[in-house]
Every structure is written in C-alpha cells, then in structure tokens.
Amino acid sequence: MQNKKICSRKKIIEIVKQLKKENKKIVFTNGCFDLLHIGHVSLFQKAKTLGDVLIVAINSDKSLAGLKGPKRPLVPQTDRTKLLAALSCIDYVVVFGEQTPYELLSKLKPDVLVKGGDYKIQDIVGREFVKKVYRYPLVEGKSTTNLIKLIVERYGKIAK
Secondary structure (H helix, E strand, C coil), rough: CCCCCEEEHHHHHHHHHHHHCCCCEEEEECCCCCCCCCCHHCCCCCHCCCCCEEEEEEEHHHHHHHHHCCCCCCHHHHHHHHHHHHCCCCEEEEEEECCHHHHHHHHCCCCCEEEEEECCHHCCCHHHHCCCCEEEEECCCCHHHHHHHHHHHHCCCCCC
C-alpha cells in the first residue's frame, strides 16, 4: 500500500506550490533519523506547532553512509520513511540523495527551518531560503550515537 505522506522530490515541490497558494505555513526539518528516538520525536512535535504543514526530509542510504560511515545506515531509507510517515505530527516525508538538503530547500523555500540546538545558525544549510530558523534544544543524553554505544555496551559481547 502506497503511503500518501511519502513523496518524491518532484511531488513534494508540487505539493508545496499548492500549499503556498493556500497560504499554509510550511515547516521543514531534515536529518538521517537512522534510529528513531525521543529526541527526534520531540523535535518533530515542536516543529509541527510552528506552522501548518511539517515536511521531514531524510538522507538517502548512500548519503547517510557518506556522512556517518560505511556501517550506517542501520535502518534502510524505505523503513525510515515509513516510520516517520507513521507519526501523526509529520505531514510529508521526502528522501534526498545529496549530503545536505540545500538543493531541495532552494526549491521548496519553506517558511520555517527547524534544526537541533547543536547547530550554530551560520552552519545551518539552507537558512537563506527561509523566513525563520528555529533551533530546538537537544534532549539531554538522547542521540543516535549514544543509543548505538549503549547497544554495543550491552550486547556487543554476546555470542550468537
């Protein structure tokens, strides 16, 4: 069954054009979202309150591996898109293949760009295409890296 929330780049560009005609406030965030955790969900929930429509863009498997190394992703992009689309606060999910969403942001020009608080404003890719950048404070101790470390610590030495 095709999920209507999961869009191609071409389709999301069409959708955003229509939403802008309807004067909808569009919020955009992006990331790898390899192992979904409460920090991600908190960011999505807050992002949704900043506008009418929340678009989440994720790095493709190849792009994610280029950023995080050859052992990643742990969860393939098809599964990551379905997980994100299952969250009620997310309206659309789109995959991008580049290292950053710069090209996608240059086409969509959303109203608000949301990133984690670990990003400095000057380092946020695509900020020049939006009216407002919102930096969401990180949830203490919650990160994919920490989750991977915990799993390795607890289960890394277990023989099959």
